[in-house]
Amino acid sequence: QVQLVESGGGSVQAGGSLRLSCAAAGNMFGINVMGWYRQAPGKQRELVADIRSGGSTNYADSVKGRFTISRDNAKNTVYLQMNSLKPEDTAVYYCNVKGIWQLDYWGQGTQVTVSS
Secondary structure, three states: OEEEEEEOOEEEEOOOOEEEEEEEEEOOOOEEEEEEEEEOOOOOOEEEEEEEOOOOEEEOHHHOOOEEEEEEOOOOEEEEEEOOOOHHHOEEEEEEEEEHHHOEEEOOOEEEEEEO
16 A cells, blocks of 8 residues: 655745645555646546656646656655646646556645636
8 A cells, every 4th residue: 555645735826836745655666657637626637747767757738848747766755846837727736656556546635726
């Protein structure tokens, strides 16, 4: 089992920045992808960004150039630096880890609200 604890959400004005953190605890054997998803009211959950064990990253087109994902393997922590935030970035952001044997764990979510 893996437990994920997110922090760093909040409210910010458009153009501002926030940094999300997700600390993973438990048996991380086999986990090879850490990432962030988001879900806005009335919309489906979507991938924001993910990062693999080797360091390769993947971003949604809507956040490219504004968000940066990183990980600290020693701390089993993944970060999402969000700059130039827009009102359309408002959502609940979920941390996710995936791995072999269909391992798939989710955090409880953290609210990000961007006002215009």
